[in-house]
Amino acid sequence: MNRMGDNRMDDNRMSDNRRDHGRRDHGRTDDGRIDDHAHGTDDIDREQTYVSMLYGRLDAMRGHARDLLTGALAQTGGTQQERSQRDSTIRMHTDRIAQLDAVDSGLCFGRLDLAPSTDSAQPEGSAPLSDSAQPEGSAPPSDSAQPEGAAPSGPAPSAPVTEATKERRYIGRIGIFDEDGDYEPLLVDWRAPAARPFYLATAAAPLGVQRRAHIRTAGRKVVGVDDEVLDLALAASADRHSRYAGLTGEATLLAALNATRTGRMRDIVETIQGEQDRIIRADLGGVLVVQGGPGTGKTAVALHRAAYLLYTYRRELSSRGVLVVGPNTTFLSYISQVLPSLAETGVLLRTPADLYPGVSARRPEPAEAAELKGRTVMVELLANAIRDRQRVPDEALEIVTDRGSLWQDTLRLDPATCAEARERTRRLGRPHNLARPIFDTEIIHALSLQVAERIGTDPYADDPLGGDDAPGDEQLLEEADLAEIRRELRADPAVATALDWLWPILTPQQLLTDLYASADRIATAAPMLTDAQRALLHRDRSADWTVADVPLLDEAVELLGEDDRDATTLAELRRRQQAAYAEGALEILHGSRPIDLEDEIDPEILTATDLLDAGLLGERHEEREYLTAAERAAADRTWAFGHIIVDEAQELSPMAWRLLMRRCPSRSMTLVGDVAQTGDLSGTTSWARVLEPYVGDRWRLAELAVNYRTPAEIMALAGRVLANIDPALPLPRSVRETGIAPELIRVDPAELADRVVETVRREAAGDSGKQDSGRQDSGRREGGGRLGVLVPDGDLAELAATVVDAVPEAAVGDEADLESRVVVLTVRQAKGLEFDSVVVVDPAGIVAGSERGRSDLYVALTRPTQRLTVLCPGDLPAILEAPVAA
Numbered sequence: 001m002n003r004m005g006d007n008r009m010d011d012n013r014m015s016d017n018r019r020d021h022g023r024r025d026h027g028r029t030d031d032g033r034i035d036d037h038a039h040g041t042d043d044i045d046r047e048q049t050y051v052s053m054l055y056g057r058l059d060a061m062r063g064h065a066r067d068l069l070t071g072a073l074a075q076t077g078g079t080q081q082e083r084s085q086r087d088s089t090i091r092m093h094t095d096r097i098a099q100l101d102a103v104d105s106g107l108c109f110g111r112l113d114l115a116p117s118t119d120s121a122q123p124e125g126s127a128p129l130s131d132s133a134q135p136e137g138s139a140p141p142s143d144s145a146q147p148e149g150a151a152p153s154g155p156a157p158s159a160p161v162t163e164a165t166k167e168r169r170y171i172g173r174i175g176i177f178d179e180d181g182d183y184e185p186l187l188v189d190w191r192a193p194a195a196r197p198f199y200l201a202t203a204a205a206p207l208g209v210q211r212r213a214h215i216r217t218a219g220r221k222v223v224g225v226d227d228e229v230l231d232l233a234l235a236a237s238a239d240r241h242s243r244y245a246g247l248t249g250e251a252t253l254l255a256a257l258n259a260t261r262t263g264r265m266r267d268i269v270e271t272i273q274g275e276q277d278r279i280i281r282a283d284l285g286g287v288l289v290v291q292g293g294p295g296t297g298k299t300a301v302a303l304h305r306a307a308y309l310l311y312t313y314r315r316e317l318s319s320r321g322v323l324v325v326g327p328n329t330t331f332l333s334y335i336s337q338v339l340p341s342l343a344e345t346g347v348l349l350r351t352p353a354d355l356y357p358g359v360s361a362r363r364p365e366p367a368e369a370a371e372l373k374g375r376t377v378m379v380e381l382l383a384n385a386i387r388d389r390q391r392v393p394d395e396a397l398e399i400v401t402d403r404g405s406l407w408q409d410t411l412r413l414d415p416a417t418c419a420e421a422r423e424r425t426r427r428l429g430r431p432h433n434l435a436r437p438i439f440d441t442e443i444i445h446a447l448s449l450q451v452a453e454r455i456g457t458d459p460y461a462d463d464p465l466g467g468d469d470a471p472g473d474e475q476l477l478e479e480a481d482l483a484e485i486r487r488e489l490r491a492d493p494a495v496a497t498a499l500d501w502l503w504p505i506l507t508p509q510q511l512l513t514d515l516y517a518s519a520d521r522i523a524t525a526a527p528m529l530t531d532a533q534r535a536l537l538h539r540d541r542s543a544d545w546t547v548a549d550v551p552l553l554d555e556a557v558e559l560l561g562e563d564d565r566d567a568t569t570l571a572e573l574r575r576r577q578q579a580a581y582a583e584g585a586l587e588i589l590h591g592s593r594p595i596d597l598e599d600e601i602d603p604e605i606l607t608a609t610d611l612l613d614a615g616l617l618g619e620r621h622e623e624r625e626y627l628t629a630a631e632r633a634a635a636d637r638t639w640a641f642g643h644i645i646v647d648e649a650q651e652l653s654p655m656a657w658r659l660l661m662r663r664c665p666s667r668s669m670t671l672v673g674d675v676a677q678t679g680d681l682s683g684t685t686s687w688a689r690v691l692e693p694y695v696g697d698r699w700r701l702a703e704l705a706v707n708y709r710t711p712a713e714i715m716a717l718a719g720r721v722l723a724n725i726d727p728a729l730p731l732p733r734s735v736r737e738t739g740i741a742p743e744l745i746r747v748d749p750a751e752l753a754d755r756v757v758e759t760v761r762r763e764a765a766g767d768s769g770k771q772d773s774g775r776q777d778s779g780r781r782e783g784g785g786r787l788g789v790l791v792p793d794g795d796l797a798e799l800a801a802t803v804v805d806a807v808p809e810a811a812v813g814d815e816a817d818l819e820s821r822v823v824v825l826t827v828r829q830a831k832g833l834e835f836d837s838v839v840v841v842d843p844a845g846i847v848a849g850s851e852r853g854r855s856d857l858y859v860a861l862t863r864p865t866q867r868l869t870v871l872c873p874g875d876l877p878a879i880l881e882a883p884v885a886a
C-alpha cells in the first residue's frame with residue numbers, strides 16, 4: 001500500500017467573522033501589467049462583460065448542436081448501417097445539448113492572472129501541470145467544447161500558450177474556444193491541466209499565479225468577485241493573524257459551506273481544495289482508497305474524480321463505462337445532480353441492491369442474517385447447494401419412452417449408472433448448467449445401450465450355425481443405428497423429464513429460492529453452520545430479495561453458468577431503453593428550442609418534433625448500436641467496467657466485494673469510505689483486509705483530514721463518541737466554527753414523542769432558541785433549510801407517524817424525498833447525507849440498536865451543517881459525557 005502525498009492541512013479553521021481574511025489588497029500588489037480596478041463594481045462590470053461573451057458563445061454552440069440534431073432527425077430510411085449511423089449521430093447531438101444545458105448555471109467561476117512568461121510550475125507530488133487548455137493536442141476538448149472532435153486519451157501534452165492566456169485565464173465547467181481566432185481558449189475546462197493552478201496555487205507555491213479570482217454568478221449575472229493575491233510577503237503577514245492558512249478561495253468556500261442545503265448535493269468545482277484536487281486527478285490505474293472522517297468531502301471528491309477521469313481518459317472509459325456505487329437509493333438521489341452539473345451523464349449510478357440486472361432487492365432482513373450472507377463461506381454453501389441438485393435416485397428410475405413401436409418400452413436408470421454419469425460429469429469441473437450437456441450425453445449413452453441390447457442383440461450370436469456373424473458378436477446394430485437411437489432418446493419427453501430431475505438447469509433465483517425455502521436443503525448445503533445460523537437463512541418461498549442476496553445471486557451464476565434466459569431479458573431491457581431514449585431525444589429537442597418560440601409558435605418553422613412521427617420512432621427502436629456504455633452495462637451482468645467508484649465502501653460485505661471485483665477485472669477503482677463509520681456487521685474496519693485477496697498490498701491510500709461539513713462545536717461532541725469507538729482514530733478537523741453549541745436535552749421517556757414534535761416544530765420554524773453569535777452570513781438563512789430527524793431503527797415507524805401528524809409535509813424512511821423541509825430517517829438511511837439542522841433522538845437507543853451502534857451514533861452526530869439537538873430519554877448516555885479525546 002502506498003500513501004499519497006501528505007494531504008493534511010495545518011490549523012485551517014475559519015469562523016464566519018474571519019471570512020475576509022486573505023482577500024487581496026489591490027493597492028499593494030498591483031504589478032502594473034494586469035488591468036487592475038478597485039474591488040467592487042468595476043471588477044464586477046469587467047467580469048460581466050467577459051461572462052456575457054461566454055454565454056453568447058454557449059448559446060451559439062447550443063444553437064449549432066440543435067440544428068445538427070434537427071437535421072439528423074429529419075433523415076429517414078436508408079440501409080440498416082445508415083440508420084444505425086444516424087442514430088449514433090442523434091445520440092451524440094442529444095447528449096451534447098444536454099451537456100450544454102447542464103453547464104448553463106455557473107458556466108465561468110474563476111480567473112487566474114498569471115505572471116508574465118512564468119510557466120505554471122509543477123506542484124510537488126502531483127501530476128505534471130501544463131499550460132495546455134485541453135487534455136490532448138491542440139484541438140478543443142472533444143468532450144466539452146465539441147462533440148465531434150477526437151477523444152482525448154491519457155494525460156495530455158502541453159499546447160502552445162498565447163500571450164492572452166498567459167496573462168489571464170478563465171476557468172469554468174467546460175472548455176470554450178474562439179473559433180474565429182485560432183481556437184484560443186476563452187474558457188478553460190476545470191479538468192484541464194491548465195486549470196490546475198486554480199486549485200493548487202498557494203502564496204508559498206504560486207505556480208505562476210499572481211492573482212486568483214472566484215467569480216460568483218446568479219444565473220448569467222456576476223454578483224461578486226473574490227480575489228486572492230498569491231504574494232508570499234502579504235500571505236506571511238496575514239498568516240500571523242490567521243488560523244486557517246492552506247485553504248483556497250476562503251470567502252467562496254465559506255459561502256458554499258454555510259449555504260442552506262436543498263436536499264441535493266451541489267458540485268464543489270468552484271472551491272476544490274488542494275488535498276482534494278490531488279485525489280481527483282490521481283492516475284486512472286490501480287486501486288485508490290480514500291479514507292476520511294465525516295464531512296471531509298469523500299463523496300464530492302469521488303464524483304469529481306469520475307468527471308475528471310471521463311474527461312482525461314475518455315477514449316478508454318467511454319467504451320467500458322464508469323460505475324459509481326452508493327449505499328442506498330436516497331443517497332443516489334441526493335448525489336444525482338452532481339455529475340450532470342459537471343456535464344457528465346454517462347456514469348452508471350447503482351446501489352449494492354441493484355447490481356444484479358433484473359433484481360431490485362428491497363426487503364429488509366435482520367442484521368445477523370445479512371452478515372451471515374455476506375461471509376465468503378457462502379461460496380462453499382452455494383456450491384454444496386448446487387451439488388445437492390445433481391441427484392442420484394434411491395431406486396432405479398423408470399422411463400416410459402414414446403419412440404414408435406419398434407422399441408417402445410420402459411427403460412430403467414439404476415442409481416449406479418446415474419452416480420457414475422454424475423461423477424464423470426463433475427470431474428470435468430464445468431459450471432452446473434454448462435455441464436448439463438455432458439451429463440445428458442452420459443445418460444443418453446447408457447440408455448442407448450439398453451435400447452440396443454433390446455432391439456439389436458443377435459439371438460443366434462451363440463449359435464455357430466445360426467447366421468453369418470462371427471461367434472460372440474452379439475450386436476446387430478451399427479454405429480449409425482446407435483446414433484439414431486441416441487437422437488430419438490434426446491427428443492423423448494420422458495427422457496428429458498428424467499434428465500431435468502437428475503440434473504436440472506437452474507437459474508440463480510431458482511437455486512436460492514429453493515434453498516432458502518427448505519430446511520433440509522439448507523442442512524445439506526451448510527454443514528459448517530450452526531443450527532441458529534441455518535435458521536437465519538430459512539425463509540418463505542414468496543419472500544422478496546434482500547440486499548445481501550444480490551452477491552449470492554451473482555455468485556450463483558458463476559457456479560451455475562450463464563442461463564440463456566438472461567440474454568432474452570437483456571434484449572427486452574435494451575428494447576425498452578431504446579424506446580425511452582428516442583422519446584427523450586424528442587423531449588430534449590422540444591425543451592431547448594429557442595425561447596422566442598415558446599411564446600408564439602411560428603407554424604412556418606419546422607421543428608424536429610414535426611418531422612419525427614410515431615412510426616419513425618418505432619423504426620428507431622429497432623436499432624441497438626447507439627446505447628451508451630452505461631446503458632449497456634446496466635443490463636449486462638458480465639460487463640467489465642473501465643473504472644468503479646464505491647462510496648461508503650466500508651459497508652460492503654466480503655461477498656459484495658467478490659461481485660464488484662468481477663465487474664472490474666482491470667482493478668481500476670476508487671474506494672472512498674471511513675472505517676470509523678462502519679455500521680453494517682459485514683462491513684470492514686480494515687482496508688488491507690478487504691483488498692488483500694484481490695490486489696495484495698498493491699493499492700494506494702489517500703487520506704482526507706479536514707471536515708468541511710460539521711462545525712467545530714459539533715465535532716467536539718462527536719469526538720467523544722469516536723474516542724469511544726477507537727481512541728487511535730483521528731478526528732477530522734472542522735474548517736469552521738459557528739458559535740452555536742450542540743444542545744443535549746434530557747427528556748422524560750414518557751414524553752419523548754411530544755418533545756420530538758416540539759423540537760421539530762421549533763427547528764422547522766427557524767426558532768432555534770440557541771445562543772447565536774449574532775453573525776449573519778450571506779449564504780446562511782437562520783432556521784431555514786433542511787431538518788433531519790434521526791431515530792433508532794426500532795422507533796422509526798412510531799416517531800415518524802408522530803412527526804408526520806404534526807408536520808404533514810415531513811418525508812420518511814427509505815426513498816424519502818430529501819427536498820422536504822423535514823425528513824425522518826434511521827441512521828443507516830442517513831448515511832452520506834447532511835442537513836442544516838439535525839435532531840438525534842435517543843442516542844443510547846441508537847448505540848444499543850446494533851453491535852456497531854457507536855459508529856451509528858458517530859454518523860448521526862456528524863450530519864448537521866449548522867445545528868444539532870440531541871434528545872436523551874432518561875440520563876445522558878455516558879458515551880456523550882466522556883472527555884474529548886486528546
Ligand SMILES: Nc1ncnc2c1ncn2[C@@H]1O[C@H](COP(=O)(O)OP(=O)(O)OP(=O)(O)O)[C@@H](O)[C@H]1O
Nearest residue numbers: 268271272273294295296297298299300708709832
Ligand atoms: N472543497 C469544497 N468546497 C465546498 N464544499 C465542500 C468541499 N469539500 C466538501 N464540501 C462539502 O462538504 C460537505 C461534506 O462533503 P461529503 O458529503 O463529500 O463528505 P463525506 O466525506 O462523504 O462525508 P460522510 O463520510 O460524512 O458522508 C458537502 O456539503 C460538500 O459539498
